[in-house]
Amino acid sequence: MSGVRLVGKVAIVTGAAMGIGQGIAAVFAREGARTVIADVDADAGRATEDALRRRGHEATFVRADVADEAQVRALVAAAERTYGALHVLVNNAGIGVYTSVPDTSREQWERCLAVNLTGVFLCSKYAIPLIKASGGGSIINVASVHAYQNVGATAPYAASKAGVVALTRVMAIDHARDGIRVNAICPGWIDTPLIRSVFAAAPDPEEMRRQVTRRQLLGRLGTPEDIGHAALYLASEEASFVTGTSLFVDAGLTAQLETW
Numbered sequence: 001m002s003g004v005r006l007v008g009k010v011a012i013v014t015g016a017a018m019g020i021g022q023g024i025a026a027v028f029a030r031e032g033a034r035t036v037i038a039d040v041d042a043d044a045g046r047a048t049e050d051a052l053r054r055r056g057h058e059a060t061f062v063r064a065d066v067a068d069e070a071q072v073r074a075l076v077a078a079a080e081r082t083y084g085a086l087h088v089l090v091n092n093a094g095i096g097v098y099t100s101v102p103d104t105s106r107e108q109w110e111r112c113l114a115v116n117l118t119g120v121f122l123c124s125k126y127a128i129p130l131i132k133a134s135g136g137g138s139i140i141n142v143a144s145v146h147a148y149q150n151v152g153a154t155a156p157y158a159a160s161k162a163g164v165v166a167l168t169r170v171m172a173i174d175h176a177r178d179g180i181r182v183n184a185i186c187p188g189w190i191d192t193p194l195i196r197s198v199f200a201a202a203p204d205p206e207e208m209r210r211q212v213t214r215r216q217l218l219g220r221l222g223t224p225e226d227i228g229h230a231a232l233y234l235a236s237e238e239a240s241f242v243t244g245t246s247l248f249v250d251a252g253l254t255a256q257l258e259t260w
């Protein structure tokens with residue numbers, strides 16, 4: 001299925017070599033966006049670029065660590081050089097550090113905040129002037145249900161994602177006048193390499209996957225494309241009255257109290 005909702009638009013999707021970012025890039029490309037795939041994993045990033053080009057889409061891989069200011073500046077410059085404009089930035093790159101405060105080393109804490117929160121800051125900092133100069137657009141931050149509700153032993157991850165949601169609101173306030181809408185998506189359980197590594201660390205990975213799946217109101221884990229469709233909505237004109245909010249794409253995970 002291909003559409004036209006992003007024809008004429010240029011998008012950067014960070015962390016797009018696999019998982020949710022790859023799903024977002026695939027949905028954007030199908031809708032006509034010229035898409036820059038940014039990631040630290042060059043092999044997987046080039047494979048994603050190849051796959052999209054083979055389907056006839058315009059896509060370019062740029063190796064960039066979102067926590068590195070010089071690389072982020074070069075990423076935004078590459079988007080401008082390649083496609084001449086920028087309309088959509090998806091801050092998706094993120095890492096999971098699932099530990100309690102005493103069990104977290106300072107290095108783990110700082111790396112988690114650097115990628116998940118400072119990465120959003122840096123990419124937005126360098127993208128905003130170009131989006132503004134391109135006539136406005138949309139920034140979409142991939143936060144998490146962990147920004148709002150919590151489980152134990154996820155301190156660095158939860159803190160970083162709550163920060164992303166606050167940053168989303170402030171950027172929405174600051175840049176409405178620039179024609180830039182800023183929103184967050186809070187995914188629930190999405191079947192990606194990250195989540196597969198969480199299952200793999202359990203004593204019985206298949207049993208953990210079955211238990212998690214059983215708890216989902218809609219009877220399945222999400223797919224990267226489920227988040228891609230939400231990002232497409234927020235990037236499109238259909239969301240032209242939507243800014244500063246969080247969209248939960250979590251199969252009702254955050255709607256429920258404990259089961260009776």
Ligand SMILES: NC(=O)c1ccc[n+]([C@@H]2O[C@H](COP(=O)([O-])OP(=O)(O)OC[C@H]3O[C@@H](n4cnc5c(N)ncnc54)[C@H](O)[C@@H]3O)[C@@H](O)[C@H]2O)c1
Pocket residue numbers: 014015016017018019020021038039040041044064065066067092093094095096115119142143144145186187188189190191192193194195
């Ligand atoms: N999978 C889920 O259930 C879930 C739920 C809620 C939120 N999220 C969030 O969604 C985003 C994507 O998660 P995922 O499950 O697809 O993860 P993933 O680990 O499967 O994929 C993440 C991608 O980001 C890239 N990446 C990591 N660090 C980077 C950096 N410093 N700079 C650039 N790229 C980097 C990786 O190479 C990889 O390609 C993350 O922000 C994550 O916190 C995921």
